[in-house]
Amino acid sequence: MMGGWLGAAALAVMALAATACGTPASGIPEEPVCATPAPLPTSRTTQGAVSVQAYFSRIRNGAGALYSAREELRAKYAEDTFYRREEFRPDFIAYADETICTARGLQELSAPAASLAEFDQKFDAALAALIEHTAAGREAVRMRNVSDYREWFGGVDEKVAAVVATSRR
Numbered sequence: 001m002m003g004g005w006l007g008a009a010a011l012a013v014m015a016l017a018a019t020a021c022g023t024p025a026s027g028i029p030e031e032p033v034c035a036t037p038a039p040l041p042t043s044r045t046t047q048g049a050v051s052v053q054a055y056f057s058r059i060r061n062g063a064g065a066l067y068s069a070r071e072e073l074r075a076k077y078a079e080d081t082f083y084r085r086e087e088f089r090p091d092f093i094a095y096a097d098e099t100i101c102t103a104r105g106l107q108e109l110s111a112p113a114a115s116l117a118e119f120d121q122k123f124d125a126a127l128a129a130l131i132e133h134t135a136a137g138r139e140a141v142r143m144r145n146v147s148d149y150r151e152w153f154g155g156v157d158e159k160v161a162a163v164v165a166t167s168r169r
Contacts, residue, residue, distance in 0.1 A: 028089070028142045032097035037105035040112075050112035056169065059123065062106040063167035066130070069098050070160045080153045082146040089141055096138035103127045103134070103163070119169060126166040130159040 041054045073095045077083055107127045111120035137152030139145075 028093055030139075030142070032100050032138075034097075034101035034104055037108060040109065050110070052112050052116075055109060055112050055116075058109060059106060059167050062102055063164045065102050066099060066160055067164050069095055069102070070156065080150055082141075082144070082149045089144075092141045093138060096134050096141070099134045100131055100138070103131045107131075123163075123166045126159075126162045130163050133159045 040050045040058060042050055073092070076091065077088060082088075104127075107124050109120075111117055133152065133155055137149065137156065140148030140152055
């Protein structure tokens with residue numbers, strides 16, 4: 001009977017220690033869960049075909065949202081430091097999840113015309129680089145890895161700028 005109690009106590013202590021060390025038991029999920037983006041409107045002139053105007057409007061709005069999300073995070077946490085404030089980690093994870101989900105939603109868009117295939121490939125490549133970079137930053141914050149966070153901080157503006165620049169045709 002005593003051994004069962006000691007075993008349970010030992011498990012509880014190990015769980016607390018794991019949480020304190022920033023392991024995945026920290027309550028922050030490993031991957032964001034993204035909502036399915038709304039489909040693009042179709043053209044009135046070409047029945048059933050996706051509107052080119054709607055395609056570019058979604059791309060421009062999405063790139064703008066990615067830029068705005070970065071600016072909002074920068075306004076709150078301006079320096080290249082891993083903040084010790086309680087709200088930093090949840091704020092950063094929310095930013096990263098929003099960025100990853102917005103970028104994935106934009107990647108799911110297909111060029112509505114064959115003449116836009118090259119544009120679509122370049123835009124998707126910029127989004128993929130941003131997603132990869134943001135996921136690495138998210139993991140750095142989740143695991144409290146200051147060096148990896150600084151690497152994210154050092155490259156994020158370039159990745160966002162590439163998406164914005166590529167979104168302009």
